Amino acid sequence: MFRRSKLLVAALAAAAVTLAGCADNGGNEPADTGAQSAGFPVTVGAVTVDQRPERIVSLAPVATEMLFEIGAGPQVVAVDDMSNFPADAPRTDLSGYQPNVEAIAAKSPDLVVTTGDPNDLIAQLTKLKIPVYLAPAAVTLDDTYRQLAELGQLTGRVDEAGDTVTRMQDEITKLTRDLPKRTAPLTYYYELDTTYYSVTSTTFAGTVFAMAGLESIADASDADGAAGGYPQLSQETIIKADPDFIFLADTKCCGQSAATVAQRPGWSTMSAVRDGRVVELDDDIASRWGPRTVDLLRVVIDAVTKVPA
Template sequence: MKRMVVLAAALACAIAGCARPAPAPGVYAGEQHKRIVSLAPSLTEELFAIGAGGQVAGTSAYSNYPAQARALPVIDAASWINLEKILALRPDFVVGLPSDASRTRGLERAKVPAFLMKDDRYDDIYATLDELGVLTGRIDAAGQVVQRLRSRVATLRKQSAAFRVHPRIFVVLDVSPIYTVGRGSYIDSLLTMAGARNVVQSGLPYPNYSAERLLSDQPDALIVAGEVKLKPLLARPPWSDLSAVRRGRVYQVPPDLGLEVPGPRVAMGLAWLVRVVERLQS
């Protein structure tokens, strides 16, 4: 019954014009033996989280978590996919993001279904886990992951709701030029859940930001993406002119935390943000 409900929901979504298409005929037969190629790090993580990692035959260049994903054949780069390499892996289907629509068109001619799933927002994590559970025959496992994540996130949100101070945060995604997170983005949602405020007002999810605007904003703290090398630049403008830098309120995201990747590490990332906001209460 549960399986039929999920299938019905997927079909209803397709009829309503959602980004998630209806399943191809027969794709649910023998699901746990299907070979999968993943075009997105978030989807790779989610497949492993629900126990379908053994079905993943190939993945994207940036899929580096969990460790087992690093040993898989890489079938794409930033803007292209190696169609011949994908077909050589003999996948039963491919999973990707809506942004992969143009580069997966060649799969249609080869009769390899491509399922494109959103990962832009916090709620997309749970919807995508459910869908992957259906596609891989692991509905119960996916449901358990969803329930565990929701429970942990609810606990963390209850903790952050007690904070009296809601610091203004600037997230550094890149430094040359400066890129950050805007309103409505995945990380922006996590900041809100952690009890912080995003200093950036832009409606773009990941806007380019001027040094002048950053200096005008004077955030209470900086959160720096794990791979960004900001520390050597802190003694130079505009960073040296920020009160947050002078007060030592610069927090680098720990390796393997996955704060920027919407997926099963969401609770880990939120827990870290809650600890940061807790430190900023005084």
Template sequence: MLTLLGTAGAGELHADEARAEPARRIVSLSPHITEMLFAIGAGPQVIAVDEASDYPVAVTPLPKVANYRSLNLEQILALQPDLIVAWRSAQHLQVQPLIHLGIPVAYSEPLRLRDLADELEYLGELSGHRQQARAQARHYLQQLEALERHYRDARPVSVFYQLGSTPLMSANEGTWVGQAIRLCGGTNIMAASTAPYPQLNAELVLARDPEVILASSDEELALWRRWPSLQAVQKARLLTVDADLLHRFTPRTPEGIRQLCRQLELARAE
């Protein structure tokens, strides 16, 4: 959720704080934040983004002032922003110098699928696009609820969701991907992992023998063809999903979930 908790610095914004004026010069430090800002009509107020922000296409010419490792503090200061929106868990420490200089900072940390609606509305408050943000939030929740109703009674399908191959990783039930799998009626073989994104070996997947293996590319899935005894290999259920739609938590996420659900439907159809 877009909340600021704990001991705030001079520039940190809290969820219950109102700005006297909407932010006019916004720096977004994460792709999902960038997408949300553009979705609610605040795109013209975004003056810089991180290197991974590539949607919508209007972000292409904007200055890139951050990556997953660091921020270009000098460049950010030169742009004279009146609001920074950052990803709390990844960037809380990186933005501390900006907070100490008095630049307002808000954080985004969506944890549950429904959180996105609240975040859209909060960004609407900060940017002065309340009406459009509410409309986007309402549309997002309508899509999510329609998917929940449609797949509520679907036959469970065991799933391994692959995140990369070196190292081999997956996602537990609490992650966005894990929640999407559950919504679609899938049974995530890594649901109970204590790590949100556990590293594992292929032997564990072989032992649990999922009905479906999902990844973002055919190249990643090629690993499993070494083991033709896997039922996902035997029945041609090595399937791909669009990582941009599922790994970034944005208003496009319902389309990513819809795509994932359709892939699981292929297993149910047999």
């Protein structure tokens, strides 16, 4: 989903899109071709599908994860080049950042799912009478739940989508209900890349961390919202704030780890480094607002519960 530094932040603030995978199946039909026409046509917002789509193209990793999670995987014929989960998704060289309308249309899709609208993608596909569902970057988990439900409607997977939302809600309730009570929230620095871009509590990641009773040290650096919730911090600011936790969302992209953080000038003096509270996240899970958000919260809460109240 991310390209780092300034482009990363722009993608996050607008509509973020982020090795194994099956080859493009070209004109082959999806494995599950059973017609489920009941309930169609379906209209969600400005999108109408006349019958259950059987040739879905996903142009964003989070959309791919959602589609497969709700059981619509057999209906997906192509996903973008950044969709690396699940491993059996039909990954192609299609780009969600710089979409090629002709290449997308060549897949003969009856539904395209995207998280952004670069180069008037939606208008171009609409001219070709290809339905497009836009799932912009979520701000809260309610946005995630809504997108799952709407994809369930559009793909004929209403029950499966409902089950996914219920499972997520139940797991989050279980994870958060026994959190230790604290007089003040623990603080954290969330690292997007090695140029010290971070997230505030107003972002999707920030709302997830807040569920674990955490507060971002980046909040003060974007009090006016000018950075869209993704300010760039200085090393001096981070060291002075001395957060209780450091969460690294750049382990894959930038090779960062607790060991590399400890080697940074001045960072070894920070309590999070000294006390072993540098948490290495999976970049992909940390940057997507789909079903695996529960996995992110689980890692965060596991770290938090190790700190005495």
